[in-house]
Amino acid sequence: MHHSASPRKGRTGRPRSTEADRAILDATRAALVDLGWGKLTMSDVAARAGVAKTTLYRRWANKNELVVDAVAVLFDELELPDRGCLQSDIEGVVLQFGALLARPETKTALMAVVAESTADEALRERIRSAIVDRQKRLVILGRERAQQRGELPPDRPGPAGEQAAAQAIGLTFDLIAGAIVHRTLVTAEAVDTAWAHQLSTVLIRGLGGLG
Amino acid sequence: MHHSASPRKGRTGRPRSTEADRAILDATRAALVDLGWGKLTMSDVAARAGVAKTTLYRRWANKNELVVDAVAVLFDELELPDRGCLQSDIEGVVLQFGALLARPETKTALMAVVAESTADEALRERIRSAIVDRQKRLVILGRERAQQRGELPPDRPGPAGEQAAAQAIGLTFDLIAGAIVHRTLVTAEAVDTAWAHQLSTVLIRGLGGLG
Amino acid sequence: MHHSASPRKGRTGRPRSTEADRAILDATRAALVDLGWGKLTMSDVAARAGVAKTTLYRRWANKNELVVDAVAVLFDELELPDRGCLQSDIEGVVLQFGALLARPETKTALMAVVAESTADEALRERIRSAIVDRQKRLVILGRERAQQRGELPPDRPGPAGEQAAAQAIGLTFDLIAGAIVHRTLVTAEAVDTAWAHQLSTVLIRGLGGLG
Amino acid sequence: MHHSASPRKGRTGRPRSTEADRAILDATRAALVDLGWGKLTMSDVAARAGVAKTTLYRRWANKNELVVDAVAVLFDELELPDRGCLQSDIEGVVLQFGALLARPETKTALMAVVAESTADEALRERIRSAIVDRQKRLVILGRERAQQRGELPPDRPGPAGEQAAAQAIGLTFDLIAGAIVHRTLVTAEAVDTAWAHQLSTVLIRGLGGLG
């Protein structure tokens, strides 16, 4: 996550306050809700957290990285409970992700950080590992489960089969995540049960033959 | 678009320079390419355009609105040439949109402006009218064409049919645009012919029954 | 005074509005009272005068020159009525000048313009001819009158006498004008009858022997 | 003087740089000499002082207050060395003050600040305490010395005597300071030995009877 990854080593001096870590991330999310990305300032986050600005910069190199980490933990909520069939599994995860993006701090921060990352390779990598991969994992898991249930054909063996599987996973991910994000942020309408059902129906029918 | 409404009314005083308008928007796009959203400054844009900062602020209230307008015109390029069948039409527009988003000024600006819009209703409306509606129009047009060709069933008459059509259009739009944006900005891979073909295949198969 | 000195020549075209001249100078003085020198703006003066900014700049080259002219005419009020004896004459003119400087537009403008003139030779010359010489004339006149009454000895003939007379006039002027200005602007107390009497007493006694 | 009151209390945080204070005031005076009041800018002062603009505004609220303080210290130079007799003392201080006003930074700044103060009570008070009172002190001191020498009669006891003394001091101050300022800035001639002698002669003769 941030710069003081390891719990402690044999180091000396006053240890870092773990309470401060939590307070800072909480304050960052609160500030995002109140102010949005553009108006959020490091001074304000520090004040909300009851912490000196120095303490922020000792842990995160800059605003972008702090916000990425503050938002990333929200994506840990995403799960894939086994509801028995592929359609239900998809609908469940779509609604979960939709609910997550409905929260103002997620909405603002995610797009802003992605925008910033178009000109910052390090930031892009941080986003990938902190956020994107957590989502993609759900797609992979759901697909495996459906294959075990016999709802989807198993991957063909060999490198060609592996590549086809990777392509299918990639397209599925772009379709699901992209549609949810687009509906929430651009179309600006809610991800509700009906929409989730429509989406999952289209996906299952459309992706069926791809494996 | 921006604040100076019509070319002229019965108004008095020196008219605004239309040349300046163009120079400013060109300069804004150039600055976006060179600097990205975060580093772009109004002073720099003014200098590039050979124009005083005052002239910028007389036309646009702030950075966001300027960038929206500067980027919006790029979306005028998007067209839906009639390639004879639905699949080809979809692939064509997917590749066009993908190529547009591959350009650095579009990429950065679009996401940044969308992010900012989550906390700014006026900006959201500006984006909708300047960008989103231009894209959505293509979906509507392509669907009508496919219906005339008999590739898609016609809309059922009556209010229920109209609502179903609107839902189908909305879902299609979120799926196509969302997938392209997600692949370009998050997955960070190119929208090439093969991917476009896969996407269009999935869409046609999946959306077939929805009308 | 200002740039269109002569009434007209053999020129053609629309003649300048004399009403505008007056309105501008009035507006300038009013603005000085309300805003002081530092906050006075040309746009504001134009608006008060019901006139376009162009019209101001067609007549005066800049703010300084406009203000000098606007204030200068106030000094035309100064007179030296013959009250019968030197002491009364001095007291009369001291009170007049004190009353003039008590008016806020005079107070502010005079000092500001003088300050600006320390780095602007043209402005200094304009002030001298428009303001200072009108005051100095009173000193010369009062001295001649006192000499005719026998209250002061006549000038000695010859160049040495003329020079002595010039020195006496200069010193007298600096003493009277300087004391009044200093009391009004720095000490910030009123020039009343008692103070005028004290001042004139000191001057007559002190300057008696200088001629 | 300026906003940072005492050297230190029990306060926390990084203390203000005293070196910056000095550098800023020096830079202000240098800028006054080079540019004059009207052209002096805060950015330029900051650059000359090798300091950020923020640092200026943390100490002084605006341009006027900075210039007053920068100029005020120059008036600390004024002294009243004991030359043995009243006439010499006066001539000495007149020449000192004349020399001070001959310096371009003093000349411009003093008048500009006085002009601005006519519409700004806080500024007027700052000028009084920082500049005017330092000058007036010399008049009071010189008068006491002359009374001890027997060149001037002692103050009469009682409130009436005190009031008469205060009046005499006020008039003397307005006469001396006013005459010097007027000669320097309006008449625009030098305060040389001859003129100082004339002035002191007139004053002693004229003020002799007032006490």
Next chain:
DNA sequence: CTTTAATCGAGACGGTACGTCCGGTCTTATG
């Protein structure tokens, strides 16, 4: 009565300084 030429109001223009704000670094004294 037409032409001519300078005026007028209105307001956009290039330039420049303002005073504020923020990001990120640094310097203190206190744990």
Next chain:
DNA sequence: CATAAGACCGGACGTACCGTCTCGATTAAAG
């Protein structure tokens, strides 16, 4: 060492004013 407080540099922000300019519309005098 870490921390809280807060000063520091650098630089962009959006505003305001200056003095110039470009319009279309008047307004006298000259032809």
